[in-house]
Structures are given as C-alpha cells and as structure tokens.
Amino acid sequence: MKLTPKATLLAAALLAATSLTACAGGSASAGSSAGDQPKLTFIQGVAGDEFYVSMQCGIDAAAKAAGATINTQGPAKFDPTLQKPIVDSVVASQPDAILIAPTDVAAMQAPLKAAAAAGIKVILVDTTVQDPSFAASAIASDNKGGGLEAFKAIKNLSPNGGKVLVISTDPGVSTADARVAGFEEGAKADSTFQYLGVQYSHNDPAEAARLVSAALAKDPDIVGVFAANTFAAEGTATGIRQAGKQNQVKIVGFDAGPAQVKQLKEGIVQALIAQEPASIGTQGVEQALKAIKGEPTEKEIQTGFKQITADNISGDGAKYVYKSSC
Template identity: 50%
Template sequence: MAGAKALRLGVAVLAAVALAGCGGGGKIGGGNNSGQASKKLVLIPGVKAEPFYISMRCGAEEEAKKRGYELTEQAPDKFEAGLQTPIVTGVLATKPGGVLIAPTDDKAMARPMADLKNAGIKVVEVDTKVTDASISVSKISSNNEQGGRKAAETLAKLVGEKGSVLVLNTKAGTSTTDMRAKGFEEEIKKYPNIKYLGQQYTDNEPAKAAQIVSSTLSANPDLAGVFATNLNTGEGASTGLRNAGKTGAVKLVGFDASPKQVDELRKGGVDALIAQDPAGIGRRGVEQAVSAIEGKSTEGEIQTDLVAITRDDMDQQSKYFYKTTC
C-alpha cells in the first residue's frame, strides 16, 4: 500500500509541475485563452463586402501578418445589431486572443461585447463604438466630427453660401455618422444665408436615400446641397438627384471613397467626397489588440484624419480610394 501511495503521489506531483509549466508560459497577456488561441484575431466589421470595411481588413491583415498573428473576418449581411450579435456569440465560443469590432448599434451591442471582455478576450472598437467605454482596450476611428465640419465647409463653397441644405444620415445610434451630422450642423450655422433643413435617416438603404432626396426636392425647390454621411446613403442620394434631373445643379458631398463613389465624382454625380483612412484604422486596431494581448500599454482612443477630395484633385488623392480586394 505504501508503495502504491508513493507512486500515486509522485504522479500527482509530476502532473502539477506540468500543469504549472503550461500555465506559466502558455498564455499571452492573461485571460483564459491558450497560447495558440491568443495568436488569433477576429475582425467583425459593420457589414459584409463594403469597400470601407474591405480596406480596413486589408490593413488589419497586413499588420497581423507582420506581427505573427492570424486574422480572420466574420461580417453580417446588413448593418444591424440583430445580425451582428450572433456573430459575436459564435466568436466568443472560439475564444480568440482579440476581437476588432465595428459595433452596429451604440447600445445594443454593448452586452455581447462585454461577454467577450469577461471571457478574457481583448476587444478593440474600430470605426464605431458603444456608449459603455469600459469594454474595449482601445477605440480607433476617424475624427468624425471633424469630417462633418469639412463636409459643411466644402458644401458651403460649392453652393455659393446660399440656399437650403439637407443631411442624410444612416441609422440613429450609429456613433460615427451621428458625429458627422453633429459636426456638419455646428459648422453650417456659420453661414447665415444657408438654410439647414435638418437630417433624415435612410436605414443605410440607397433606395430610401434616393426617395428622401426626391421628396425633399418637391417640398424645397431651393434645395442647393446635400451631405450624405456614409457610402450607401451617398450612392442613393446620387441616384435621387440623377432621377430628378438635378445632378450638378444640387451639389452633393458624400462621405467615404468607394470605387462607385470615386467613379461618380469623376463623372460629376458627386461634387466632393470626405475620405477616411480605413486601412490605417485596421492597422492601428491590430496594433492595439496585440499590445493588450502581450500585456503592453494601449491607447484608449485614437482618431485618424480625413481629407476632402474634389474632382480637381482626385488623382493626387488616389491613395485614399477604398478597395474591393486586398
């Protein structure tokens, strides 16, 4: 019996030593992730197959590869919290080291994102963010309020500082576009001969944006300009003006620089674009996630600059055009 006991004790000690060895060196940056899982990152953008988010993924993949990490993407078919939430839940089960996410709603996505954090997964918000500031280790986005002000300045010049102007926003509760609308509204007040018609929501549907433009033209014959706060809304606004025979007569400032929008700018369907740097946001997102995983310091909030692009300087600004493939 004594020999059997000694044997069992020896096995137990060896097992404890082996377990301690795994625990001491098998994890990077804490949490419950294994060493292998902690080298994996997941990007959850706002919507699938949109050039802005494709460009973001290109930048993120490039940075992840450079740092020895593997990055995969899972995206909802529409910019909706109801479609993004089950993706987050599925990613939670795989326990990657970090998640880069563009929340589709600033309140509804907070709970599922908090579940990621509570599981030891490092969360980085890219492009959009939730109202709960405690969830992510870093937030990287364009300076969207600055972008709205740039749009107001650009549109005011285009319309000769007179007439009525409209803002087409996407969905209430989308942090980025709400800040763009806010910046525009504050800046446009500086022009006394411009009448601000307020903002209307398009639900991120181009067809609805086109319909709103049409009805606004009927109600406001002096409509001089439109600011569309995102890609889909801008494409719809351009269609609405074209259908009404008002292309060029009513000036349109769009946000983002997708291939379709760049083509519209070149052809005259859009008069100016406010472009972001999505690839830069992706790169910085990976940088911050890796720092958190490896126990290094992170920056709580990072804002990237934007640029106004007109037909006259678009060839010189081509580095800001968004991609459809990496």
Template identity: 55%
Template structure:
C-alpha cells in the same frame, strides 16, 4: 494575464521535484533534465505570439470601407508575426444580425476581437461579455460605455462633418438650403458627422438647414429621400451624405430628378461607386477616411494588450477631401478604398 503569452514553467518544476526525489541521479543527468525543461519552456514562450488569433467583425460585409480596414488588419497581422485572422460581418447594418455573430465568435475564444458595433446600446452587454475572454478593440464605431475595450480607433467624425459643410460652402458661396442623409440614429460615427455638420451650418446665416433624414443603409431609400425633399424644397442647393450607401442613393435621386449639376453633393467615404459619381459630376466632393490605418492600428493595440504593454485608450485618424480635380493626384488615389486586399 489570461492569454497564452504567459511562460509556462510546470515542466521545470516537475524536473526539479524529480531531482530531489532521486538522490542517486548524477549531476550530469540533473543538468540535462533541467536544460531540456528550460528549452521546452523557452520554445513555448517564443511561439506564443505566433499562435495569437484575432477576429475582425465588420460593420457590414461587402462595404469597401470595411474591406480596406480588413486589408489593414491582415497587413498588421503579417507584419507582427503571422497572427491568425478571421473575418465576419452581417449582410446588413443591423444589431440583430451582429449579435449572433458576436456570440459565434466568442465560442471560438479568439485572443482579441476587433469590432465595429452596429449600435451603441444593443451591443453593449454582448461586448462586455466578450471582453471576459478576449481583448476588445472598437474600430470605427463605439458603444455607450467602452471602458471594457483596450482601445477605440475611429476617424475624427465631428471634424469630418464640419469639413463636409466647408466643402459645400466653397461650392455654394451664396448659401441656400441643405439636407443631410444619414444611415440611422444610434451609430456613433455618423451621429458625430451629423453633429459636426449641424454645428457648422447653424453658425452660418446664409444657409438654411432643412434637417437630417435616414436611409438605413439602403441606396434606394436615399434616392427616395432626395426626390421627395426636392418636391418640398425645390431650391435645395446641397446634400451631405454621411456614408457610402447614402451618397450612392443621393447621386441616383439627383439623376432621377434631373437636377444633376444644380444640387451639390458631398459624400462621406471613397468607395468605387462614390468615385464613379465624382468622375461623372453627380457628386462634387468626397470626405475619405483612413480605414486601412484603423484596421492596422487596431491589431497593434490588441497585440500590445495581449503582451501586457501600454495601449492607447482612444485614437483618431484623419481624412482627406477629394474633388474631381484632386482625384488623379497621388494623394487622391491613395485615399480611395480597396475592393480586395
């Protein structure tokens, strides 16, 4: 294995060579020399895990989902023995911004990199190159060919999309027109959420699916999408927003259009803005992921790989459905995302 967990025995070998050359050396001196070398080797081996470094590259900086994931990363690093953690992230969800961050992290030669790739294609080659010097764990999102990674850890996003439709069906039992607002195509997690939602809604004749539109992580764009869609589909009954920024913008658009309470919104994720929208009734349900667990398990998988221990190729974490009624419960509070660690 290429990492610093290998026990170095060079000092022992040197001591043995010296003993063979110096025939007049007493057996006591030989014993002391050998014991000293062995102690040095053991000290190196024992401290190797304490010197491990893990770089966490967030999908986008300042996102409560990734802040919660960072909390899990840091907690696991502490629990597993004081592993050094560094955190970076782009100001926007943009592969053009993330690629130079990957290059910068590679230059520091961390033992492991946890990353949420911004694009399934654009980050493929950069991460393959990074895997030549670091163990790679893909968290939340993935790439086209993740075979270089020791593990992929993400929510059951197809199931989450289906759950979002189930929540809408509960709130709109008579059916109607429904819209999806996504970030952008080519993001593995939100693509899966859309897939799960579309499969569910297309199997129910009481609902008309008016399609998916992309807000590119810009709440203002999501708000514009809502207002323009309402002009075209005035009988719109519900919206599924696949991430934090889409849900935030959808809530704003509904308020601006004056149809709060008439158009139901199910958001994905449970950041402060979404919780506020849930409390004031603009958003009626949230599908909360478990980012803390994704981060924690990501470090566990990286360390296992560094130690030469078995790893899990793919791990799926669960989610919770939060409504205004369940928000105040212990389970509901535990599902909310963190603002700081």
C-alpha cells in the same frame, strides 16, 4: 437509381459534412501551425462593404507582418440582431483579441463586455458602444470633424449659401450621428446657409433617391446635400438626376468606395470626405498586440480625413480610395 427523400437528405448531409471538413481543413491547419502566435478575430459591421474591406486589408497586412492569425467575420446587414450571434460564437472560439465595429451602441455593450470579462482583449474600430471602458482601445475617425469638413466642402462649392440637407443612414449609428451633428453645427453657425434637417435612408439607395426627390419638390432651391454614407450618396445622386438639378445641387459624399469615385469622376458628386479605414485597421492590430502582451494601450485614437475632389482624385487623393479587394 431512384433517390428517396430520406436517402437524398442523408446523402446531402454527408456531402455537406465532408465538404465542410474539406474546406475547413485549410484554415484549421493554418491555425494549428500558428502555435503560440496571437489569434485575432475581426468582426465587421457588415460583410462585403468596401469600407470594411479596406479596413480588413489594413488588418490583414498588419497581422501578417506581426505573425498573427486573423479570422474575419461579419453579418449580412448592419444589424445588431445579426451581429450578436456572431460575437457570441467568436467569444466561444476564444481568440486572444477581437477587433469589432459594433452595430449598435446599446445592443453590443453586454456581449462585448462579457468578451472582455472572459479575458479577450476588445478593440473597437470605427463605431463604439455606450460605455467603452472595458475596451483596450477605441479607434475611429473623428466623425464630428468629418461632418464639419463636409459642410466646408459644400461651402466651397456654393459660396453664396442657401438651403442644405443631410441624408443619413439609420439613427442610432454612432458614427453617422456624429457626422450629422458636425455638419449641423457648421451649417447653423453660418447665417448664409439654411439647415433643412436630416432624413434617414436606412442604407437603401432607392429610399435615399425618394427622399431627395421629395425634398426637392418641397424646396426646389436646395444648393447642397450631404450624404452621410455610401448608400445615401448613391441614392442622393439618383434623386437629383431624376429632378434634373445636377448643376444646381452640389453633393458631398462621405466615404470613397469605387461607386462614389466613379460618381466623382462623372461629375455627379462634387466632393467626397474619405476616412482612413486601412489606417484604423493597422492601428487596431497594433493596439491589440500591445494589449495581448500586457503593454499599455492608447484608450482612444482618432484618425483623419481627406477631402477628395475632381482635382486631386488622380493625384494625392487616389490612395484614399477604398478597396473592394485586397
């Protein structure tokens, strides 16, 4: 049988339509059987990142326990121009509450405010927006405290002081900026340390590696690097390895994905500051359910940190490691 382009296209469209119907059938029936159970949607900062997966695990578990349905969506990159259409679509589907990690403090302000105005309860998880007054609750790690904690970790590793550098992700990400600010405050308050400033790796490990190589070429006597997120830590480790300075430069990473934990176990990274994404998710669902019922919510909740080192990774630090699947 010879397929003409037109027939091929039509056949493919029909195929797409039927498969769509087929795979949506499951979730649609799940939704309808839910009846008057609360309908929640979780919008990740970026899909497939272990931090958000761990948060999703917490949310899923909490939602299941409470009998709520949950739909998880996320952009392919941590990018407000990709996240906004998703938010708009979610708002159109009229869930009872949205749990969201906004990707930009300014860009997500208007769409989320519109969601709140449409009667949807908005819970901000991890990141926030310029004016979060419309949100029922904002739950995040105390990122500034986390940055300070990272500095303390470097101080433990290099008690004699020296030059320290920060590799961050992108400017304008509220959590990363706060971590850097906390670290900077700690480093500047301690006269034995010299703060070399912050470099932005744009969530690209290769870029982080290049930045660290360049920084080591300029200041060969750096003693510590604080890598503000997962990708920055991966790249920083590569850069230091390339320069052959594993013994001299101590790396403190933020977040504890499987890749970081592996690096920690291999001795490439000396300490990790882990957040509690699952706890953020669980508390997010609790606040969302309260808001839906009309009960008072806590406007702002801060969750804690755990310093993970080679000493406690197999002990009490293990449960803080992020999950790549629930």
